[in-house]
Amino acid sequence: MNEMSHPQAPQAAAARRTQMRVRPTAPILPPSNIQGNALIVVIAIMAFLACLTLGAVTMVRATAASWQSQISREITIQIKPADGLNMDEALQKAKDLALGFVGTKEGTILDDAATARLLEPWLGAGLDLDELPVPRLVVVTIDEQNPPDFAEMRELLALELPQAFLDDHRTWVDRLVSMARTTVLIGTGVLVLVFTAMVLTVVFATRGVISGNRHIVEVLHFVGAESAFVAREFQKHFLKISLKGSAAGSAVAALLFAVLGLWQSNARATPESDQATALFGTFSLGFEGYLGIMVTMIMIALLTTLTARFTVMRTIDEIDLIRSDPARSDGLPAS
Known part of the structure; x- marks a missing residue:
């Protein structure tokens, strides 16, 4: 019996072909493993430290600007x-x-x-x-x-x-400006260190994942898969990991500042609140502070993704270099 004797046969065959075309492919890398979960925790810690540093710098700058404004609004005449x-x-x-x-x-x-x-x-x-x-x-x-x-x-x-002496407080204003600039420089240095540590962590984690799945990368690469395709798969994998980690760390930092601000507003005129205000200013970050935390979260996710992509591309180049050298591919030292 042929397909002409059954009118529904062509439709069934077309449906099967459509199902075969739209069938989703499984990811190259497992969605979750011990290495991925550990990297999420590390990125969350790095994001928390980065957002904490950014929030502290924002608070100090706001406090210094407030002090500077208050001092520059007044002058003092002292009479002995x-x-x-x-x-x-x-x-x-x-x-x-x-x-x-x-x-x-x-x-x-x-x-x-x-x-x-x-x-x-x-x-x-x-x-x-x-x-x-x-x-x-x-x-x-x-x-x-x-x-x-x-x-x-x-x-x-x-x-x-x-007997009168005029004090325009310029010395104090200059000191506050210098303190604010120093604080910004220190905070920027800490952020650079945090981002550097995170990049190195992602590089080692990516190489670890590639080492564990090297046979998959080699098979895909040498059956015709382009380097960009393999790198894109790893990029998607690490983008999900970095978004989870950076979102968790940034959310904890934002929640910490919100809780401290709420405590400070409810504990005014107490010795603890007065001392905290004198040392750190107000814990309220405002819209710009929370926007900075969100931008930091996005930067961490993008930086992690780009680092993973470049690491994969470099590893594939190393595979090509080894395969092009017969002595090295056989495990022998190259002459």
Whole structure:
């Protein structure tokens, strides 16, 4: 009996051919093994350290910028006590002289209570300022965009009030800027070290996977499979591994910063929170910080994938080199 006697035979044959064409192929590498799981853990640790470093650098930069802004908004006029000097009149005169310059907004004379609070951490409570030659301060708020002429203000104060000293806090601002730059450089160095360690780990892991599946690579390569095809299969494998590891490490780092920020916001005005704020600033990263963590996660995944691809391509070139040398392919040293 031929296919003409059965009208459904051609349709059945076409269906079988279609099924054969669309049948999915199994992956060259196993989806999960001990080496892959270990590499996921290593990449997760590297991603966590990288995101932790990035978040710390972001916090320090934000804190330094906040301190710099606060310091640069104010200047301080310090008046030292002297014989025959009426301190109250001198403070008021210094305030009026400072506010007479373009670029100043308002001035505040620190009274005895405020001055005593400033000295309390060093001299204790209940301080009597009349018994000590304590300098008094005038705090002047300035326009950051259009600051006054500090040199001219110093000259006028020295002429009118020899006991007055103007501090524009430029020394502190320069130190904060230097500290922020140093922190960024240190953080960048740590990130480079983390990425370098991760690349070396991926190189060794890729070579280990290739060594375990070298016969598969050789068979595919020498039956006609292109190097790009074999490298692409390994690239897909390591992309999945790197995405799992980097996502896990980045998520843990982001969760850590979120938990610390929540704790800090709920524990305000406590000694622990005040000390943490003084040392590290606020733990809130903001949108830019979390965006940086996401970018770091993507960079780690891409870097791992590209490293795996280049390692596979280089290994295939080594296989070709060995096969082209009969002495080396027979296990003998090349002459």
